[in-house]
Amino acid sequence: MKTMEQIRKAVELLSARELARFRAWFEVFDARRFDAAIERDAGAGRLDALAEEAIVHYRTGQSRDL
Numbered sequence: 001m002k003t004m005e006q007i008r009k010a011v012e013l014l015s016a017r018e019l020a021r022f023r024a025w026f027e028v029f030d031a032r033r034f035d036a037a038i039e040r041d042a043g044a045g046r047l048d049a050l051a052e053e054a055i056v057h058y059r060t061g062q063s064r065d066l
Contacts, residue, residue, distance in 0.1 A: 014022060041047050057063045 011022065
């Protein structure tokens with residue numbers, strides 16, 4: 001993948017300060033994409049079975065406090 005190789009090379013050329021800024025930006029970017037995916041999955045009902053399983057475990061005493 002040519003684009004991925006270009007990104008890798010560009011990241012390798014960043015100064016320590018630029019790399020820290022990139023890392024902070026990417027962390028926020030990645031978290032937003034993850035959150036959006038969870039919202040889409042929840043809205044589509046893809047997490048319903050997991051939620052139901054967790055409720056069953058809670059009601060039957062198979063869960064514990066964190």
